[in-house]
Structure formats: C-alpha cells, structure tokens
Amino acid sequence: MPRETKIVIKDFNFYYQSSQALRNISLTIHPREIFAIFGPAGSGKTTLLKSLNRLTDLIFGTRHTGTIFLDGADIHGPQLSLTHLRRRIGMVFDLPTPLPLSVFDNVAYGPKLSGTTQKRRLAEIVEKALRAAVLWEEVKDRLHTSALRLSGGQQQRLCIARILALEPEVLLLDNPCSGLDPISTASIEATLGELKKEYTIVLVPHTVQQASRVADRAGFFLNGEVVEEGPVYQVFARPKDKRTEDYVTGKFG
Secondary structure, three states: OOOOOOEEEEEEEEEEOOEEEEEEEEEEEOOOOEEEEEOOOOOOHHHHHHHHOOHHHHOOOEEEEEEEEEOOEEOOOOOOOHHHHHHHEEEEOOOOOOOOOEHHHHHHHHHHHOOOOOHHHHHHHHHHHHHHOOOHHHHOOOOOOEHHHOOHHHHHHHHHHHHHOOOOOEEEEEOOOOOOOHHHHHHHHHHHHHHOOOOEEEEEOOOHHHHHHHOOEEEEEEOOEEEEEEEHHHHHHOOOOHHHHHHHOOOOO
16 A cells, blocks of 8 residues: 655756756655755755745745645645645754744744734643643743743754644754754754654754664755665665765765
8 A cells, every 4th residue: 555645746856047956856755754855065955945835935046847746736836825835834944043032922923923812822832832842841931031041952942843833734854953962962853753743854964873863764865866765774774876875974975
C-alpha cells in the first residue's frame, strides 16, 4: 500500500533573474516525518525551503517552472490564498527573532492578528504551543517577562511556539541550531522528535550528524540538484552516489 503524501515537488526549477538556483527538483515528503535537506553552502537548500511557502515571492526578479503540491493542490494555483498557505506551512529561520514583547505576547501575537481576543482562549493557545515546543516548564512562571531575556535556545523554541500557535501542518526549519551551544541544540533536537508526532517537518540541519540523528529521510543537494534521497540510514550508511559518500565522510564541503 503506497504511503500517504503531504508535499510533492515535481520538476521544480528556480531562478534568481538569470541565475538558476534549483534544477529539476522532484521530491515526495510524507506526513509526520522529518525530511532533512543537506549539502554545502549555495546548494539551494534555503531556496527550496522558502519556495515551499512562497516566501520567494517577496524577492524581485525570481521565477520558477515545475510544480509543488500540498495535499494534492498546486501551491501556485490561482485559487490558493497565500495567507492561508503560510498559515499551513510555517517557517523558522536560523537566527531566533523574538518580538520585543513578553513571552506570552510573542506566542499570542499571531492568533490576536487572526481575530482571537478572548483571554481564556489565548491562554489555552499559548500554553498548548509552548508545551508542543517543549518550553512550557521553563517559562510558565515568567510568561509576562520579556522574551529577549530568554537564552538563545529558549528563544529559538519560542519562535517555534509562535508558529505552532497558528496551528500549521508543516514546519520549515532553516538551520534552527545555528549559533546554539550543544545543550540548546540537544533541546531543539528533542523538541523535533516530539513535534513530528503531529507535524510534517522539513529541516535544513546544522550538520550532517544532526541530520542523521533527527531525520527520517534525507536529500543531498549539490549545485541546486538532488544528488540522492532516501531513508536516513541508507543515505548516510550506504549512499548510492560517490558524491554523497564523499560529503558525508567529510572529503569535501
């Protein structure tokens, strides 16, 4: 019986004016899995991530060919609401960017913008999102203090909670452990293990080792192309392409 799919990318090419960043990308991502996109700098990882919720639309002079489907619907289709797409597919960037507000107001910000005003309902949303981001126990006694006083790892999990408060289906994580110490990195990785029980996660990992620890499946990107993709144990332990083997073993990159 074939596995259910969440995101299907078919023959996707992406251009920044005359420069081609992605070449004939075809990938399938399943519900409630962590799919890691890894490869050297400049290989197109972040471009693909931003293409999945059309953040690339904000960049002047870009264009694409090919198709990206979310639950069978073309994300570039004329009937699709861009606001709705970005609620369904949320993105967390490499550097945590908490708002200069309290912990509570950071998480409640999106729901408030969407029209939720009842205090009890907002409190439920905030607690649920912070628990999902494995941050509740650390901040429950300081919800009304500035988020800027949290540690780097806590701020990153707060940014994840801020996205979760909007009840997305897919999380895009672009190197979420960049600049974090090993203890904070371990906290983020533990959080990902919990999140995949409910969400589909597409991750650009901090290191090859991180991809091997947290992902279910992975794709190796090089010069804008997918060299190889498959289950993590196969890609890392028994790669089919020598370029993958050389990168995983540290011979280049």
